[in-house]
Amino acid sequence: MHVRGLPARCSMNQATAVVIPRDLYHALHRARFVAALTGAGISAESGVATFRDAQTGLWARFDPRELATPGAFARNPKRVWDWYAWRRERVAAVEPNAGHRALVELERRVSEFLLITQNVDGLHQRAGSRKLVELHGNIARVKCSREGTIIEHWSAEEDEVPRCANCGAFLRPDVVWFEEMLPEHALVAAEDAARRCDVLLVIGTSAEVYPAAGLPMLTHRRGALVVEINPNETPLSSRVDYVLRGASGVVLPQLVSAPWTL
Numbered sequence: 130m131h132v133r134g135l136p137a138r139c140s141m142n143q144a145t146a147v148v149i150p151r152d153l154y155h156a157l158h159r160a161r162f163v164a165a166l167t168g169a170g171i172s173a174e175s176g177v178a179t180f181r182d183a184q185t186g187l188w189a190r191f192d193p194r195e196l197a198t199p200g201a202f203a204r205n206p207k208r209v210w211d212w213y214a215w216r217r218e219r220v221a222a223v224e225p226n227a228g229h230r231a232l233v234e235l236e237r238r239v240s241e242f243l244l245i246t247q248n249v250d251g252l253h254q255r256a257g258s259r260k261l262v263e264l265h266g267n268i269a270r271v272k273c274s275r276e277g278t279i280i281e282h283w284s285a286e287e288d289e290v291p292r293c294a295n296c297g298a299f300l301r302p303d304v305v306w307f308e309e310m311l312p313e314h315a316l317v318a319a320e321d322a323a324r325r326c327d328v329l330l331v332i333g334t335s336a337e338v339y340p341a342a343g344l345p346m347l348t349h350r351r352g353a354l355v356v357e358i359n360p361n362e363t364p365l366s367s368r369v370d371y372v373l374r375g376a377s378g379v380v381l382p383q384l385v386s387a388p389w390t391l
């Protein structure tokens with residue numbers, strides 16, 4: 130995973146409905162295969178912090194080099210473990226929002242669908258999405274830092290990082306850190322969807338982190354439709370077919386709840 134740049138962005142929460150062009154409704158309703166790429170912004174209205182929003186973003190308050198790299202874990206596993214444990218608790222305390230639920234409804238309505246998420250919070254699954262791939266892992270899961278085995282149950286003393294019962298190595302969150310590769314099966318499925326879909330919705334992502342940020346261009350190059358849903362401008366905004374400038378918890382229900390006409 131690598132990043133295009135780290136500009137701070139100003140975020141505004143637009144709770145008002147946006148104007149959705151009729152053409153877009155028609156294209157969506159005609160589409161055989163719809164894919165959606167989501168980022169931290171879709172969970173913002175649930176109360177989960179994004180990464181790059183100025184002031185409120187996690188990377189405005191914490192240094193990713195000290196928390197989200199293999200080197201950071203090697204230097205200070207306890208600090209990294211505790212930070213993810215804190216985030217895991219925060220995520221467990223919130224609920225999916227109207228944006229997550231609208232994507233569940235969209236999955237039900239179209240004949241082929243894939244939700245590609247960069248989020249590790251599991252809120253899409255809790256809302257009811259089933260056809261999805263997680264590009265950056267899931268914070269609820271833990272794996273052995275040496276063998277990569279997923280560990281279902283672990284226990285540890287308060288002041289220690291738990292260890293793998295098999296090999297004794299530290300356990301770590303099953304998320305993708307900077308400098309690490311994405312899970313291959315997830316990336317292959319995401320690229321295949323981006324290449325084959327008729328419409329790609331790009332929701333709540335700053336489009337700064339690759340390879341996820343490259344997926345919309347796979348769709349665009351084929352002449353299929355790319356739609357950005359984001360209250361703020363991103364590097365993608367000038368290269369997509371439609372930009373819906375609003376909060377996903379407002380815009381997605383608007384987009385999906387309209388009568389499905391062909």
Ligand code: OAD
Pocket residue numbers: 138140142167168169170171173174179180181182186247248249265304305306332333334335336337338358359360361362363375376377378
């Ligand atoms: P970012 O924090 O980079 O971007 C969040 C985006 O959500 C911004 O473009 C905001 O404008 C937008 N946004 C904010 N509120 C919104 C709302 N209510 N509705 C819709 N959009 C809203 O998050 P990501 O693009 O997801 O990696 O970041 C990509 C990756 O970088 C993350 O997966 C994470 C991080 O390092 C890992 O944790 C592995």
